Amino acid sequence: MTLPSTTSDRAPCTTPDRAPCTTVNGVGGYLPERIVTNDELASRIDTSDAWIRERTGITQRHIASPHETATFMGEQAARRALDAAGVGPDAVDAIIVGTSTPDQGFPATAVAIQGALGVTRGFAFDLSAACSGFVYGVSIADAMIRAGQCHGVLVIGTEVYSRILNWQDRGTCVLFGDGAGAVFLRANTEHADRGIISTHIHADGRYGDILYIDGATGQTAKPQHLVMNGREVFRHAVGKLAGAVDEALAANHLTHNDIDWLVPHQANLRIIDAMGKRLNLRPEQVVITVDRHANTSAASIPLALDEAVRDGRIQPGHLILIEALGGGLTWGSALIRF
Numbered sequence: 001m002t003l004p005s006t007t008s009d010r011a012p013c014t015t016p017d018r019a020p021c022t023t024v025n026g027v028g029g030y031l032p033e034r035i036v037t038n039d040e041l042a043s044r045i046d047t048s049d050a051w052i053r054e055r056t057g058i059t060q061r062h063i064a065s066p067h068e069t070a071t072f073m074g075e076q077a078a079r080r081a082l083d084a085a086g087v088g089p090d091a092v093d094a095i096i097v098g099t100s101t102p103d104q105g106f107p108a109t110a111v112a113i114q115g116a117l118g119v120t121r122g123f124a125f126d127l128s129a130a131c132s133g134f135v136y137g138v139s140i141a142d143a144m145i146r147a148g149q150c151h152g153v154l155v156i157g158t159e160v161y162s163r164i165l166n167w168q169d170r171g172t173c174v175l176f177g178d179g180a181g182a183v184f185l186r187a188n189t190e191h192a193d194r195g196i197i198s199t200h201i202h203a204d205g206r207y208g209d210i211l212y213i214d215g216a217t218g219q220t221a222k223p224q225h226l227v228m229n230g231r232e233v234f235r236h237a238v239g240k241l242a243g244a245v246d247e248a249l250a251a252n253h254l255t256h257n258d259i260d261w262l263v264p265h266q267a268n269l270r271i272i273d274a275m276g277k278r279l280n281l282r283p284e285q286v287v288i289t290v291d292r293h294a295n296t297s298a299a300s301i302p303l304a305l306d307e308a309v310r311d312g313r314i315q316p317g318h319l320i321l322i323e324a325l326g327g328g329l330t331w332g333s334a335l336i337r338f
């Protein structure tokens with residue numbers, strides 16, 4: 001029996017009788033005020049600015065203060081995305097949050113953000129796909145909008161990895177930062193040439209032991225820490241992300257020449273460079289924030305989108321390719337016409 005593909009390789013948004021499409025109407029981001037440089041880390045653990053820059057491209061990261069929780073930062077990013085879209089919270093009828101660092105086991109961070117925004121209709125839920133949380137969220141939101149289940153959806157990535165890092169483990173603690181990013185997606189029947197063209201999400205649980213958070217709320221009172229086999233993650237990231245970007249282009253009969261911007265998950269400059277080269281993009285077509293934000297997991301893509309939209313690089317009509325890989329392993333890509 002042939003199983004259906006996980007790829008939503010349906011007809012692109014341009015199909016006239018396929019309404020509604022899902023357009024990105026607003027993008028927002030939030031970064032904690034406190035910046036921690038590589039040198040500051042090197043004053044506390046056995047590392048150096050040179051090692052971190054060379055291996056990852058990271059120079060600094062933002063670290064949350066106690067009041068900057070996943071809910072708080074997600075709400076700020078959501079408000080900025082709604083402002084950018086020129087709408088109020090009353091336009092929202094669904095909230096999807098990708099996070100590995102929720103404030104509580106439940107209620108879901110998405111429901112807490114819904115409450116903070118004063119939204120009282122629709123639905124809200126968190127999804128757990130680690131660094132792929134934003135790509136997964138966009139995929140689910142697009143499917144639900146196309147199915148007519150909701151019309152105005154906030155997809156948010158919000159993470160406080162600083163609270164799950166082992167700050168004595170130099171192999172992981174130098175890699176991550178905190179922050180939140182959000183997009184406001186809307187059902188759209190007017191601009192048939194814009195919106196989410198296709199999404200492609202994957203998971204392979206065989207590799208759960210190369211990147212995970214040890215000790216969940218469902219276990220005993222073990223402290224939660226991120227554990228990673230960096231070399232293995234690197235190896236899988238390059239291969240699987242290459243597959244995901246090829247898949248997105250092939251599904252839409254596009255080539256690298258059609259892409260205006262690659263907005264990748266910001267884990268490591270070497271992985272990002274490898275993807276840019278594979279797609280034959282000029283370096284300036286790749287949006288990079290990892291140098292200043294480090295890896296903010298599910299928040300990294302919407303934070304990068306926010307930066308490139310606000311500084312005017314991404315313009316209406318541009319074709320954007322997003323891609324991510326995270327613990328699970330989970331990975332995916334999406335093509336979006338802004």
Ligand code: ACO
Nearest residue numbers: 047048051055131170171174230231233234237267268325
């Ligand atoms: N400072 C100085 N030395 C260090 C540090 C550090 N912060 N961390 C590790 N080292 C040392 C190691 O102890 C080792 O020393 P040894 O040779 O004496 O044993 C040496 O550096 C090499 O260690 P490796 O782990 O082999 O270094 P590698 O070149 O693989 O780089 C890194 C490590 C940067 C983590 C790399 O494997 C990587 O980027 N992997 C991808 C992981 C990733 O991006 N994860 C994010 C989550 S998943 C995702 O978002 C895609």
